[in-house]
Amino acid sequence: MFVHTVILGAGAAGMMCAAHAGGDCLVVDHAKAPGEKIRISGGGRCNFTNLDATPENYLSQNPHFCKSAMARYTQWDFISLVDRYGIAWHEKTLGQLFCDGSAKQIVAMLVAELQQAGAQLWLQTSVETVRYEGDTYHLTLLRDGKPQQVRCKNLVLATGGKSIPKMGATGLAYDIARQFGLALIETRPGLVPFTFPEGRFTALAGTALPVRLSNARASFDEALLFTHRGLSGPSVLQLSSYWHEGEEISVNLIPEMDLFTLLRDQRQTQGRRAVTTELSRHLPGRLVDFLAKEFEITGRLADQSDAALQALCTGFETWKLTPGGGEGYRTAEVTLGGIDTDALSSKTMQAKPQPGLFAIGEAVDVTGWLGGYNFQWAWASGHAAGTAIAASR
Numbered sequence: 001m002f003v004h005t006v007i008l009g010a011g012a013a014g015m016m017c018a019a020h021a022g023g024d025c026l027v028v029d030h031a032k033a034p035g036e037k038i039r040i041s042g043g044g045r046c047n048f049t050n051l052d053a054t055p056e057n058y059l060s061q062n063p064h065f066c067k068s069a070m071a072r073y074t075q076w077d078f079i080s081l082v083d084r085y086g087i088a089w090h091e092k093t094l095g096q097l098f099c100d101g102s103a104k105q106i107v108a109m110l111v112a113e114l115q116q117a118g119a120q121l122w123l124q125t126s127v128e129t130v131r132y133e134g135d136t137y138h139l140t141l142l143r144d145g146k147p148q149q150v151r152c153k154n155l156v157l158a159t160g161g162k163s164i165p166k167m168g169a170t171g172l173a174y175d176i177a178r179q180f181g182l183a184l185i186e187t188r189p190g191l192v193p194f195t196f197p198e199g200r201f202t203a204l205a206g207t208a209l210p211v212r213l214s215n216a217r218a219s220f221d222e223a224l225l226f227t228h229r230g231l232s233g234p235s236v237l238q239l240s241s242y243w244h245e246g247e248e249i250s251v252n253l254i255p256e257m258d259l260f261t262l263l264r265d266q267r268q269t270q271g272r273r274a275v276t277t278e279l280s281r282h283l284p285g286r287l288v289d290f291l292a293k294e295f296e297i298t299g300r301l302a303d304q305s306d307a308a309l310q311a312l313c314t315g316f317e318t319w320k321l322t323p324g325g326g327e328g329y330r331t332a333e334v335t336l337g338g339i340d341t342d343a344l345s346s347k348t349m350q351a352k353p354q355p356g357l358f359a360i361g362e363a364v365d366v367t368g369w370l371g372g373y374n375f376q377w378a379w380a381s382g383h384a385a386g387t388a389i390a391a392s393r
Helices: 012-020 036-044 067-072 075-084 104-116 172-179 234-240 259-269 275-279 285-294 306-317 373-391
Strands: 002-008 025-028 047-050 089-091 096-099 119-122 125-133 136-143 146-157 184-190 208-214 219-226 230-232 249-252 319-321 334-339 357-359
Touching (some): 002 172, 012 373, 047 075, 047 373, 067 373, 125 146, 125 172, 146 172, 172 184, 172 334, 208 234, 219 234, 230 234, 259 306, 275 285, 357 373
Parallel strands (some): 002 146, 146 357
Antiparallel strands (some): 047 096, 125 136, 184 334, 208 219, 208 249, 219 230
């Protein structure tokens, strides 16, 4: 069997690529259904893009690589596609767009798009071997337990990274890239909770509050959630992509609060009130109880000098913590690193050293922030490869 293009991976990037590749295209995936990561994303409602998506929201060894693809397929282009299918959506916070209904609507839309473009979709199909002879790729695929020989001019790597292995994530794209001489950037889990030893925050599990979480590279003003294993929540997931093992992080528990002025004013009228009682009016009670031991907070407001109140507030603004690690690929939403962008054309996503080989989506060393940014990269990179393939016919 010969087809013009084989796309390995029926996820966001792969299906978007198929929709624009000009037909005579085969999309292959080992899962039972297409778009599994789409289906579970956003609590089942799919945070499909972000109104504020710019290249500055992405991590890569080459921070300029994503600019070309993202300029040619923007969040507004994808929103237009969603609107054309009559899928209702809403903005949640910080530019994050979600379906009003179900993430399955996005999957159905993409399947419809690739089918209208003339692409085939083979599910529950695994890749056994790939080789290149002359100007043709030869693939042995295992479908319904039977080997299938498929030849193609173009091969697209869209199988994603290593995150969430329980959904079948593998390093297939990296293996094939390595086979054809493409360099790889070391991978690690991204958008992942922090763990701490000995159940340090077990007493606070379930407590959440807005914070400013920082390290030497980045800072995020979003919610933090204490868990039995450590720290989670949007601020933690965001910072995890900028964090390395053994590094210290800083937690500002009162980023938008002038706590010093509040305590000093209350000292004048409520001097007999315990400091912890007053703090509990502004912060979660369980957290105050925990921090009272952490920072040795005792006594009444009237007993505190301005210097003592300022020291307390400084402690709340610069709480230093060193995570023991991250929860790993098991819960990571994305994979950092991957196929080196220096090996790819930023306009077409085609490999420079290997004719007809393309890499898109999470398999590439481009990783976005939490909040729809990674889907936007999938749409943009998939569109870039697809339109390049169609133009080359």
